[in-house]
Amino acid sequence: MEVFKTIKSLQQTLSHKVGKSTLGLVPTMGALHEGHLSIVKRAKEENDLVIVSIFVNPTQFDKKEDLVNYPSTLQADLEALESTGCDFVFVPSAEEVYQGNLSADSFDFGGLDKVMEGKFRLDHFDGVATIVKKLFLITRPNKAYFGEKDYQ
Numbered sequence: 001m002e003v004f005k006t007i008k009s010l011q012q013t014l015s016h017k018v019g020k021s022t023l024g025l026v027p028t029m030g031a032l033h034e035g036h037l038s039i040v041k042r043a044k045e046e047n048d049l050v051i052v053s054i055f056v057n058p059t060q061f062d063k064k065e066d067l068v069n070y071p072s073t074l075q076a077d078l079e080a081l082e083s084t085g086c087d088f089v090f091v092p093s094a095e096e097v098y099q100g101n102l103s104a105d106s107f108d109f110g111g112l113d114k115v116m117e118g119k120f121r122l123d124h125f126d127g128v129a130t131i132v133k134k135l136f137l138i139t140r141p142n143k144a145y146f147g148e149k150d151y152q
Helices: 007-017 034-046 063-068 074-082 094-098 125-137
Strands: 003-006 023-028 048-056 089-090
Touching: 003 007, 003 125, 007 089, 007 125, 023 034, 023 063, 023 125, 034 048, 034 074, 089 125
Parallel strands: 003 089, 023 048, 048 089
Antiparallel strands: none
C-alpha cells in the first residue's frame, strides 16, 4: 500500500500503475470503522486497484469547532486499510487540495441541500460536492464508492 500527500506524486504513480486497470475511489474523512472497510473491500472486489482518500474537508463545516474536533486516527486508519488490500491512500493537506483558495464551489442541488443535514448546516453540500469533484479530477477513478451515511 502506497501513501501519498501530494497531488503530483499521486498522479505520477497513478499514471504509471493504472494503465488499463480499473481504479475504484473510496473518499473518506478518516476515523475509519468497519463500515468504511467493507466499502473498501467491495471496491477491491470490483476493481483492479483501489485508492482511499482520507481528508477532513474544511469547506463542508459551517462551525469551526466541528472541524477542529473531528477525530484524527491516521495511523490506525492506515493499519486498517492495509488489511483490506487497499493499493493507494491519499492524505493531502487542505493547502494541497485547495491550492490557496479555501472555498467551495456553488452547486444547484434543486432544493435537496435544504433537507436532512443541509437544513442545519449552511453550505454543507457545496463543500461536499466541491471535494468530491476535486477528488474525481485528481484520481480519475472508474468507480467511486460512498457509504449509506453519504446517501444525502
